[in-house]
């Protein structure tokens with residue numbers, strides 16, 4: 001294992017985050033705060049409580065989820081797509097590294113950023129509403145696992161994409177709708193029964209529900225089921241990355 | 254001595270197109286090897302396969318005795334590559350990208366070495382500038398620094414002076430010379446004959462994916478240093494008088510053309526002596542011209558024969 005290489009990639013990626021701190025940290029925190037203010041005050045004035053939790057607090061886990069999913073995907077897909085685009089990827093390909101080190105470096109950095117962003121949003125939300133976290137460790141575990149899974153997913157997206165459109169279309173067309181329909185701003189139980197059933201096909205429901213459970217101990221689906229879904233998604237992504245590694249898919253001609 | 258790089262039976266197909274055909278090539282430790290060939294000959298493909306960027310179709314490659322597929326960590330950590338295109342990071346600085354390259358190739362941080370490399374390519378005072386603000390020549394030097402950051406034993410330079418002006422080219426040649434003095438094996442591709450003449454210890458010519466010649470440059474230079482003086486005689490002669498034996502003249506079959514080979518590198522060409530000796534035996538000529546076999550000519554000859 002080439003640990004110097006992992007460190008070099010991780011360090012460079014984190015340095016980029018610091019260099020573009022406005023874009024990579026301030027922007028997602030700000031936009032999440034806007035959601036929070038707009039949804040929290042507009043809808044919160046009509047709906048005061050869901051499942052015994054104030055609406056303002058209720059949407060916090062979902063908003064963090066939304067932010068870390070989109071940030072994880074965009075950070076890691078960009079991190080690997082950009083060298084492909086500029087041609088600097090030749091260096092990765094000619095270096096004494098296997099795909100494993102490359103993935104750990106890039107995905108590790110993207111996931112670290114997401115966790116940092118998630119925690120900042122959490123702290124910011126704490127300024128607006130009264131938040132208690134029933135299970136801080138479970139909360140952190142979900143935060144880390146989901147950041148890692150979606151960073152892996154982003155990495156795969158970045159390898160697959162051969163143009164900027166493909167890179168941006170998946171987050172916009174797939175992740176955003178799934179997140180908005182995934183119980184970020186409401187409880188699934190508020191929907192008509194038929195829609196409740198359909199919602200269960202949406203993987204994001206499980207992520208948001210599990211994450212919310214860590215805060216308030218109430219959830220749309222059992223927390224164990226949520227956890228199983230996160231692990232399943234993580235494994236699927238790991239397998240896809242392994243397959244890319246084995247076949248050299250879109251990496252080596 | 255074991256060659257530093259040994260390529261045998263190497264083939265590469267892109268779909269139906271055979272880009273490299275059964276290449277056998279050995280590179281000696283410490284030499285500068287010039288890989289010459291026209292555009293599309295397969296130079297970049299060959300280099301990229303050795304470096305691990307492109308997959309080979311068949312054949313074996315060893316670097317310092319290690320197989321480049323089975324033992325890719327050992328082979329790649331010994332190699333530095335400066336690619337033909339100039340893909341550079343834009344927002345990073347020369348110092349940071351060099352440090353990155355060094356880590357990526359498995360070496361721990363060594364600021365002293367990075368400083369040495371940046372200084373040797375006159376980039377030290379630019380080390381903290383964003384790369385996008387540097388000129389094209391500087392960008393190429395940044396790429397060379399990156400390739401040298403992990404102290405490779407072999408350096409590949411793919412068309413290092415393409416599009417460079419004369420002055421920069423001379424700088425680049427100096428860099429290559431000093432690398433060789435420090436013991437690095439350098440393989441450079443070029444389609445400028447002059448560059449190979451100037452730098453290489455040995456020259457390989459590749460065309461249509463085949464290596465058609467590998468030779469010591471000095472031997473090629475010898476051929477190149479030779480010139481011919483051709484005399485068109487007024488009257489056909491059957492044989493040369495023995496008084497002209499020392500000149501080793503060639504007489505054409507029709508007895509109308511005399512060819513004299515001489516070496517431009519010698520102090521005296523012997524042409525004046527020849528002319529007066531010819532006059533002495535009353536051989537007259539009505540025209541004369543000289544021609545030179547340059548490496549260029551040898552190269553063009555080889556390449557066109559091969560098409």
Ligand SMILES: Nc1ncnc2c1ncn2[C@@H]1O[C@H](COP(=O)(O)OP(=O)(O)O)[C@@H](O)[C@H]1O
Nearest residue numbers: 253267272290291292293294295296297298299
């Ligand atoms: N990725 C590729 N796919 C298909 N053909 C390629 C690819 N890369 C190179 N070739 C072809 O292989 C031949 C050799 O190319 P290259 O090695 O770049 O030549 P050189 O570096 O000598 O100019 C060319 O005919 C080129 O078109």
Ligand SMILES: [Mg+2]
Nearest residue numbers: 296297298337
């Ligand atoms: Mg080329």
